[in-house]
Every structure is written in C-alpha cells, then in structure tokens.
Amino acid sequence: MTVPHQTPANAGTFLSVRDLYVRFATEDGIVRAVDGLSFALERGRTLGIVGESGSGKSVASLAVLGLHDRRSTDVRGEILLDGQELTTAAESTLEKLRGNRMAMVFQDSLTALSPYCTVGRQIAEPYRKHTGASRREARQRAVEMLRKVGIPQAALRVDDYPHQFSGGMRQRAMIAMALVCDPELLIADEPTTALDVTVQAQILDLLKDLQQQTGSAIVLITHDLGVVANTADDLLVMYAGRAVERGTVREVLRSPQHPYTWGLLGSMPRLSSDVAEPLTPIPGAPPSLLAPPPGCPFHPRCAYPQEVGGERCATERPVLPPGRGAACHLPPDRARTLFAERPGTRRDRGVDGS
Template sequence: MTAFLSVKDLFVRFSTEDGTVKAVDGLSFDLERGRTLGIVGESGSGKSVTSLSVLGLHDARSTEIRGEILLDGQELTGAPESVLEKLRGDKMAMIFQDSLTALSPYYTVGRQIAEPYRKHTGASKREARQRAVEMLEKVGIPNPSLRVDDYPHQFSGGMRQRAMIAMALVCDPELLIADEPTTALDVTVQAQILDLLKDLQQQTGSAIVLITHDLGVVANTVDELLVMYAGRAVERGSVREVLRAPQHPYTWGLLGSMPRLTSDVNEPLTPIPGTPPSLLAPPPGCPFHPRCAYTAEAGGEVCRTERPVLPPGRGAACHLSAERKRTVFNEQIKPRLG
C-alpha cells in the first residue's frame, strides 16, 4: 500500500549566530491512511521541527530543508506558499503544543474555528458559525452555542485543547499532526483527549502523527512508534514490538525512567545519565554514545566514530549485535521494567 505521508531523508538546518543547528538529520518514515504514528523522544530531539516541516511553517530565510515530504504523492518540500496555504487546515492540520499561545486572545473561539472553514469551503459567516458550534459539540464542549462566543481565556486548559482540536478538524483533514496534545493536562483530561482523537479517526479515516515525550501516552493510542534522539530516528516498529522488546539503549532508558504502579514506592527512578547533545555540534558516530552504558560492549570505538544505520522496518540504529541486544534486555532491562 502506498503511504499517504512519506518522509524520506529529511534534513532541517537552522542558521543562528552561534552556528548551524542540525535539528533533523536524515529522518525517514511512512504513514498510511487510518493509521497513527507515535514519535517520541526528549525535548530537542527534532519531533516538533519535523511536524512544522511537513506543514511548511519554518521561516525560509533562516531554515534549510532537504529531502522529500510527500503528502498523497504531492511534494511539499520547496512547494510555493500558495500551494501550502491551500493544504494547511484543509488536507493537513496540526494541534499545537500550547493552546493558550496558539489561540489568539483577540478573537472568540468560534471565530477562530470558523475562519479556516470559510477560507477552504467558501461558506458564509452564518454557515461557518454553525459549523463551529457543531465542532465544539463534537469535541465535548458543554453549551457550545453559548461558548462559541467566548474568548480563549474564558476556557479551561482542557477546553482550550478541545477547541484547538475542533479548529484542526473543522475541514476534516486527511492528515492530523498532534504535537504534545496532552501537555500540562491532568491525567483524566489526557485520557479524554486521546479517546477523542481515536474516535474522530475512526469516523474520518484520517492519518495521525502523535508527538510526545511520554511513552505512557502512546501505549494504547498509536499503531507504529518512532523513537527520535538528536534529530535522528534510533528505533522504530509497531508499538507492541517497541514497548515489549525495545532494542536501543535510549529506548531502554526512556522506559526505565517511567514510574510503575508495581514498583516499590521507596525505589528511586532510573534516569538516563547526562543531557542531550547540542545540535550545533552533535557527537560523531552514534549520537547517544556519550550517555550509553553499553558502548564498551558494542566495541567502544565504533560507537564513537561510525554512525549506526536504522534498518528498514522493525529495528534500531545501534552497534550492539541482535543477540547481545536480546541478552541485555532480558537480563538487565526487563527485570527493572517488570
């Protein structure tokens, strides 16, 4: 089956006073209609930069983008702004991280939802307002016919997030990118929003990219999982494969740093040592090697000098042998995970 969204060898560079930031470094992935791809990783790993590249929202004056971004066979890299404007909000849409700053404080929530609907469908103001009310009701906003005239500051955090989802879905996009849609929300509201995205996908058959740093969020939400580190994909596979039998030391670290209900309350969490590298000067070889506890087992020097390749399909970009990965995981990592 031909992928609806196909990203191949994507490189994104930002020019700054301190030098060139290598924000995304050779990223590739495919996504089919009706499927959900989860992209996970620490802050600064390139998740949001990738999503903004798909929508063409980077400033061309300071950004260099190379590679292919195909949406239903249409090349987006280097496409004219007029073409991207027709696609954004209509065929592809995005739920941004912070709803309070993404929504304008000067306009009512209803007007902000209605605006893209009018732009892409040619609907009248009355029709667009009615569509905004319908969308607010669809995402679970109480009394939508009244709340449509409220401003963003009059909505709670969870309601603003739902309003952003309504705005992103008002034109029934075929691709939805949700960038940390549950950030700063309590657990109950997180579950409601994730269930809402799943229900809307079942109704429309859209493709969804869910970006997060929380592996717990993606466990029961996505079909495929892509783990990013320092602008690169380090592991991918089905969500079941990656969470039940991870192959990369970075993924082991992400899982090991998560609290578990079965853990002793007095048992400390196991954080990943060190900090993510500067993307102004990422380390040579495997970008994770300065923080990796298994460099010596992989040969030491090879991790510091040779970039590991992520194989197609299920796999991890790591110099450890497949047999050694299984042994380390079963003997050292799995017992800690429970």
C-alpha cells in the same frame, strides 16, 4: 496492551518523509535540528513519535506542514503527502492543504490562538475557507466542534476570547480548530497537555473516532509512553534530530533494541513496580545540536560501548535499517539479552502492564 484498530481497505502510504534535514542559522553556528529523518505513515494508522525535549519531533512536524520561515531555515529532503511533494511546493499550494487535508494541534495553545479573535471565529475561519460555508453554517460547525471536545455551554462560549478560557479549554479549542475540516493527516503535538485524565481519554477517543470515520493518518507526538501504548500503531524514537528506533508499538515497548529507548522506559513509573524500586534516569544531558558528537549521538550517555568494542560507537554512525530495527551497533540478539538483564526489567515489561 490495547489491540490496534483495523486498517481500512484504502490503506497505503499517505505521508512519506525521506532524508529530511532542517537546519537553523544562528549567531553561534548551524543548529542541526533534524538530521536525516525518514519515516512513512499509512492511511488509517497512528504513528507515535517520542523522545526528550529538543530531539527534533516538533521541528520535523512543522516542516511537514511547511511552517518554517524559508528565509532563515534550510529544509532539505523529500516530503510526500499522498504523492504530492511539499518541500518545494509554493506557499499558495501549502495554504490550500493546511487546515484542510492536513492539520496540526500545536503544543502551546496560548501562543497558537490569536488573542484578538473569538475562539469561535478562529475555528470557523478555516471551515469557511476550505468548504465555502456561510457564516451561519461555519458558526454552527464551530459550536458543534466545541461540544465534541467537551467545552460546556458551547453555544455561549463560542463568542469568548482565548484569555477567557482556562489552559485546558484552550487546548480543547485548538483541537477543535484542527479537526473542523476532518483532515486526512493530523499531527498532534502533545494534544493532551494541561488536560485532566478524563478529558485526555475523551480527546484520544475523539481522535480515534475521526480516524475510523475518515481513515485519516495521525502523527502523535508525546512524552507519555502510556498514551502511545494505548493509541498508536507504530512508534518512532528520536534522539538528537535522528530516528534511533522504530517498529510497531508492541515490538518497541516490549522488546526495545536501543539503549536510549531502554532509558525512556526505565525512567517511567509503572503500577506493577515495587514502590521501593527507584526509577532509573538517563545519565547526562542531550547533546548540543550545534556540535553533535561524532558516531552514535547517544554514545556519551550510553553504558554499553564496551559491548561493541573499540571506538566504533564514537566514530561510526549507526544506520537505522528499514522496517523494524534500531540505529545501534549492538546486534539485536545481544540487545535483547542486555535489556532483559537491566535492573527493574520484568517479564511483563509492557508499558501498560501487558
């Protein structure tokens, strides 16, 4: 496994999320999209957030940037960016922070980019707003950023519209727009979607370079555990709007404690696996966030409630301990034993084969 980079000397908790709740009112009821999420991120470190679609990863990230419509969304809890409270901050305050101190690479580049403006203008606009640069300087900066993310003939393509870019090129342009002001906090929501493996490596290297140069904090949302293993320092596993496991990447991927994390690892192919060895999918489907199950939200899909005894999994909500741990009623020692006994589990079970 790749050794995480060294944390710079000015390290400290830069982003703190405590007891975050995000709820949407719908005709069918209240959607509990994020249900009591807490995590912290230091400068110079990368936090990977993984989980199935609908687990609340993107919704929580949008809440950090204050991008939810306050008229229809109930956001509660505490979000601190370098000690500054964001949950109750005025929109004018958030506008000064977005694109400057914090930025986001959105998952869907087709809807995130405006079809009415050239790609270069969309990259240059936040740079001019936050730095006071001239039009010429901002245009030069846009061309520079397009080159950095691998757009060929950047000086010519800067005047193209999004529909003139391929899906992968739009994704790279959106990354350029997020990085143009060298943000201190970057939230990357599936940043390598629609990119081939060589461009993926280039983009991930670009994020690492930004972090080494500026000491920025990065939140990496992805379904690719291989990307997490080689890019992130810490890992947060989400399920049904809650954090169910956290720790360093090495701790979580080599010795996971939550059955849901086991399922994510078991459903991923590995080069070291026997070609005849089938993948082990997670049975069932994620719960409805309109009416999540009581107790542990994963218990209807879990194969181990009998290990706890009685109806505890169905009635008592497990608590995620501070630091390394899992929100599971299984004792950590028993969890390690059960994971080692799972079919397909190898001694070299690291995602990258380490």
